[in-house]
Amino acid sequence: MKIVGISACPTGIAHTYMAAEKLEKTAKSLGYTIKIETQGVKVENILSTEEIQQAEVVILAVDKEVQTDRFAGKKVKRVSTARAIREPEKVIQEAIDGVEVTTIAQAEHASNESGKKAGIYNHFMNGVNYMLPLVIAGGILIAFSFAFGINAADPSDPSYNQIAEVLSTIGGNTAFALMVPALAAGIATSVAGRPGFAAGLVAGTMAASGGSGFLGGMVGGLLAGYATDYLANKVTVAKSFAALYQLIIVPLISVAVTGFAMFYFIDKPISYVLDALTNWLNGLGSTSGVVFGLLIGIMMAADMGGPINKSISTFSIGLMSAGVNAPIAACMAAGMTPPLGIALASILFKQKFTQEERTSAQSCWVLGLSYITEGAIPFAVADPLRVIPSLMAGSATAAAISMGVGVTSLAPHGGIWILPIPNVLNNPLMYVVAIVSGTVVTALMLGFLKKSRTEMEHQPTDEGKLI
Template sequence: MKNIVAITACPTGVAHTYMAAAALEKSAKELGVYIKVETQGASAPENVLTAKDIEAADIVIISAAKEIDLSRFNGKKLVEVSINKVVRDAKKVLEEILVDKDISIYELKTEHKEKKKAQQVGIYKHLMTGVYTMLPFVVAGGILIALSFAFGIHAGDPKDPSYNIIAGAFSKIGGDVAFGLMVPVLAAGIAYSIAGKEGIVSGMVAGMLAKLLGAGFLGGLVGGLLAGYLTAFLIKNIKLPKSVASLKTLIIIPILSVGITGFVMVFIVGTPVKYCLDALTYFLNGLGTRNGVLFGALIGIMMASDMGGPLNKAISTFCIGLMASGVYAPIAACMVAGMTPPLGLALATVIFKNKFTEEEREAGKSCWVLGLSYITEGAIPFAVADPIRVIPSLMIGSGVAGAISLGFNCTSLAPHGGIWIAPIPHVIGNLPMYILALVTGTIVTCFCVGLLKKKKMIITRGNEVC
């Protein structure tokens, strides 16, 4: 029997991490293969691989969307595979790995690591690292701002008669500081992903300049990439004698990377990107009902198309970025469209029981909580089992939800939290229509799934169930 160890990890450390682990364990059991999976989730790693586990392993599988320390696997056969691919079809992944005779041995050498890193990284991965570095600041800041509105819509403003000192503290902590760090942290995260810790300083400066110049999140994206690639270039090409090598990362790299990045941001990048962002903000704020419906439908379709994959992440990142420019309607459409797929499937498992297996009906119970919490990935097991029928149904339902939300100018001052933030006063603008969008999208998803899916045929043969 083959002995496999694996690590699963996604940037947020929530749904994909554990779903990939569960899929690998289930598929390995079906194939008669032993596997132990370490999950590097949001908290401390679970089911940690010991030195004994690694030594006994025939193959190591790394299914991660973030950087993983591979040093402990030196000398082992190691395969890296997309976490989305594992979630969608873990059995096929394992079958391909088991018959592959050309799996390379991982060697802990500098040049090998650099080659591996070059193969693994790309702009999308760098951008996602920046987004997930930024996300806790945005979520914490947005919800603290929302809490300040619970005291009154202007209670956080010292100049307003309704000013409340607690609301003012929430506003200062969440809005002025946490939310204010959004763009600098985004750029720093991107630069860190490209150039390592040496990229943080130039990335942070680029992001702060983007904020000060009015270039917003678009400027932060450009500045982070600029700072990261410039810093990586300087690290690779500046050579110093060993006697003064410590000056390279302590003085020379920071001065050059910050100086060059800063000048490019001030004199080249800042003004054009600010113009583009201002034009985009003006356009979005001026959307009429008809255009709002179309844009909201597009947001919804993208959110449901891959449920936590690249398209989902791209549109949610875009909507979060718009919040820094004071545009709060797209994020509301994004969130309601992200809640709809799990909720629609949960409802479908209740109304159309005969079209789901017993295992799927049990999974449907957890989808109620996942959907209300804005965890779109809860729909993935259903989509994997029947993609041709389920995914279009989810896209239709989410498109309807997004269209209603943006068409009626529903807004959200918090970028996450699902339905649980709705009771906080003034957080969701036009709350009745927002709830209507969620309910309508859920019902449309449910009935599309019910109409398209086939009944599960159960035939009893003796003591066997087929």
């Protein structure tokens, strides 16, 4: 049995490679030949035409749109990356047995497989995928500019430094300014394909300049996408007029409709909501901050890079454009503690982990310190009823402390590595206290809840599986 496939998640980082690894190891343990193309930060392990032709089954472990034209005539099983990580053997068996598979008869859009279109969540995640590089690069460049002094980018300030000004211009005035337009354009493109890009870009730019920010960009991106999709893909025109229609009429009407809707119906109401939300968040006392922090922590650890985690982290990133920088600090603290807690627990409670788990946990130190929450996923998959509550308790602790004492971060990513950069964190000591506290709580919870597994180490296991 020869299997080929693709793995791809919206951000192209952890889930993409973890899904591929799980499918490959499981298939090999079952005696099958398999090759998975990973469409992550770059496309790797690319499938050749010959490999696709020889394959009997195609598995798409994807959370975003991928091109499927080359799989015409093949049986295709489409699942999420999370399911491929969680149930690789079942996914492979279903693909072989023809359970919920689709045969691609001709070139078609990936989102139309199985008769289903991508949902709103997928559209939002596509927008986040467009936005994230700008957020990360822009935020860290801004953070570097503050290393020269909090006002070093201002030519009128005594601490002025030209390098700081350039870093601030690139990161804040340019990359961060493109954050909302990229979000809206990505959403619109996910809905309507390439024709939706222009209207989505207009919607996002109007949202950024008009005050409705990321919320307005999300709504405007959907509007631009569906309006363009209707015009470009649903309206039938004479073939002799089609080229002119797609080139001129579609962008003209979609941009105009989106722009008018943003100006009269979307931007101002959402601006009021965002302003109210911003004022409320800025006015949170320590008690309210702790409660909000608990919610952030629980959501960050609930699915470790899945929809719930992405929702609160995207929300917190969006708040940065409104000058609210405490939630993103809490998100980072909460996102770091799951892998760190597992790594610590594997040392303190060795009898609760197999040798394979203890070896895997060593990488969690680096993953956790780098704010890559997904490092905890294999352990959560192996023992969800005990591990996930432990992770949620630790993340909630970390985020509650961070929000309660008002830690803010001017960088949206970077984990512990932003600590040496001056002025990025307003309270680096409490940031460390929050992370350490969450890590310890996670480790102690794991030690209390997990059963001893030392006696299981010598039992035979399938390759790549945690007992």
